[in-house]
Amino acid sequence: MSTRVKDLTITGVHLTPVLVADPPLLNTQGVHQPYTPRLIVQIETAGGVTGVGETYGDTKYLDLARPLAAALPGTSVSDLNGLALRAGQVAVAEERVEDGVDVGGLRGTQTAGKLRLSVLSGFEVACLDALGQTLGLPVHALLGGQVRERVEYSAYLFYRWADHPARACRPGAAPEPAGEPDEWQAALDPAGIVAQARRFVDEYGFGSFKLKGGVFPPEEEIAAVRALADAFPGRPLRLDPNGAWSVETSLHVANELRDVLEYLEDPASGTRAMARIAAHAGVPLATNMCVTTLEEIPEAFTSGAVQVVLSDHHYWGGLRATRELAAICRTFGVALSMHSNTHLGISLAAMTHVAATVPDLDHACDSHYPWQTEDVLTERLVFRDGCVDVSDAPGLGVQLDHDRLAALHERWLADDGTLRDRDDAAAMRVADPEWVTPSVPRW
Ligand SMILES: O=C([O-])[C@@H](O)[C@@H](O)[C@H](O)[C@@H](O)C(=O)[O-]
Numbered sequence: 001m002s003t004r005v006k007d008l009t010i011t012g013v014h015l016t017p018v019l020v021a022d023p024p025l026l027n028t029q030g031v032h033q034p035y036t037p038r039l040i041v042q043i044e045t046a047g048g049v050t051g052v053g054e055t056y057g058d059t060k061y062l063d064l065a066r067p068l069a070a071a072l073p074g075t076s077v078s079d080l081n082g083l084a085l086r087a088g089q090v091a092v093a094e095e096r097v098e099d100g101v102d103v104g105g106l107r108g109t110q111t112a113g114k115l116r117l118s119v120l121s122g123f124e125v126a127c128l129d130a131l132g133q134t135l136g137l138p139v140h141a142l143l144g145g146q147v148r149e150r151v152e153y154s155a156y157l158f159y160r161w162a163d164h165p166a167r168a169c170r171p172g173a174a175p176e177p178a179g180e181p182d183e184w185q186a187a188l189d190p191a192g193i194v195a196q197a198r199r200f201v202d203e204y205g206f207g208s209f210k211l212k213g214g215v216f217p218p219e220e221e222i223a224a225v226r227a228l229a230d231a232f233p234g235r236p237l238r239l240d241p242n243g244a245w246s247v248e249t250s251l252h253v254a255n256e257l258r259d260v261l262e263y264l265e266d267p268a269s270g271t272r273a274m275a276r277i278a279a280h281a282g283v284p285l286a287t288n289m290c291v292t293t294l295e296e297i298p299e300a301f302t303s304g305a306v307q308v309v310l311s312d313h314h315y316w317g318g319l320r321a322t323r324e325l326a327a328i329c330r331t332f333g334v335a336l337s338m339h340s341n342t343h344l345g346i347s348l349a350a351m352t353h354v355a356a357t358v359p360d361l362d363h364a365c366d367s368h369y370p371w372q373t374e375d376v377l378t379e380r381l382v383f384r385d386g387c388v389d390v391s392d393a394p395g396l397g398v399q400l401d402h403d404r405l406a407a408l409h410e411r412w413l414a415d416d417g418t419l420r421d422r423d424d425a426a427a428m429r430v431a432d433p434e435w436v437t438p439s440v441p442r443w
């Protein structure tokens with residue numbers, strides 16, 4: 001290999017925001033929009049390779065990604081520590097850091113640090129992909145090597161409508177069907193959830209189930225989990241209302257479902273409430289809401305608020321940071337699993353590489369990927385027996401489909417701004433004009 005081919009110097013960074021079809025999945029804040037924003041990052045090197053990464057694509061992330069992209073030419077894709085320092089220096093406008101729950105990610109209060117880490121994650125993955133392609137090594141090898149050949153995922157069940165509510169494209173115009181139709185039915189009761197789970201098993205082979213809760217009164221969601229337990233005896237089950245319940249309600253649900261739950265995920269909002277629940281629940285508590293940064297760890301771990309942390313490289317600043325999180329969890333005897341938000345195949349590949357390197361990833365990971373009918377890859381990643389095989393191809397082992405990427409970018413360009421920032425409450429108002437984001441505890 002000539003020196004030039006091995007040249008790791010970054011010569012260009014391309015940011016492509018896209019809008020990706022998303023089904024009408026319900027959560028406690030509202031419903032998914034017909035299209036959701038993602039950002040595709042491409043990093044080119046002087047050696048002629050292009051690495052790809054993916055992260056959140058809302059405006060607040062784009063605002064940070066652009067200056068970071070501009071700062072990288074001339075640096076090396078191997079300088080990941082320098083990349084993190086540069087990302088940490090990007091200015092965040094004050095209005096971007098509201099003192100509220102991050103609607104797009106349900107990850108607790110939004111901070112400048114969280115925004116920067118999410119942007120960093122997409123760039124770090126792109127650098128690792130480029131580095132791996134240059135060296136002829138898979139990303140898992142750059143992280144120290146795989147300890148498993150496949151990574152297990154769980155079926156991520158959602159209450160959902162069959163279709164997005166029709167929208168009026170212009171004021172006064174007749175409402176038109178919104179979004180891309182998919183082949184899933186509505187699921188709004190225990191029978192619908194069991195049917196959805198059965199299809200996930202038949203098509204993907206998943207062995208465990210997570211139900212996104214906080215949508216209906218707790219008794220209905222208890223009934224849905226009971227129905228899953230009856231239909232799939234002995235399979236691990238999880239319920240996640242995204243912090244919608246009070247301590248009392250959470251303890252009631254834990255009491256009702258203790259015998260069938262693998263863990264209860266973010267039953268209530270805030271570390272203190274979680275600690276009060278954990279003390280009496282008799283079932284492990286998991287979180288992707290009260291432990292999402294290093295600063296949140298000491299209180300949560302020392303108060304026993306969580307027994308399982310749901311890692312997410314988009315939250316923690318990339319794949320290497322995910323491994324650091326794993327080491328901290330190991331130190332405190334806290335288990336690790338993996339959270340997911342709406343994402344495409346680049347992120348699923350990244351999740352699979354890092355998950356392959358963490359020895360004590362004790363639970364099947366979450367992934368929204370089966371809900372995404374669109375992707376920017378030439379070949380979709382495949383679940384077999386609920387698992388994704390760990391790729392040994394150089395880098396992430398994925399190929400961008402440039403035509404698909406251009407088409408999804410065109411959709412983003414054509415949008416008037418309505419859908420460029422994920423807003424589940426606004427999407428819900430299309431069906432229910434009176435809807436406001438419920439305050440917590442909701443029940
Ligand atoms: O996509 C959703 O509606 C989820 O509720 C997502 O936003 C959460 O971040 C996530 O899946 C979770 O586990 O909390």
Ligand SMILES: [Mg+2]
Nearest residue numbers: 240265266288
């Ligand atoms: Mg969650």
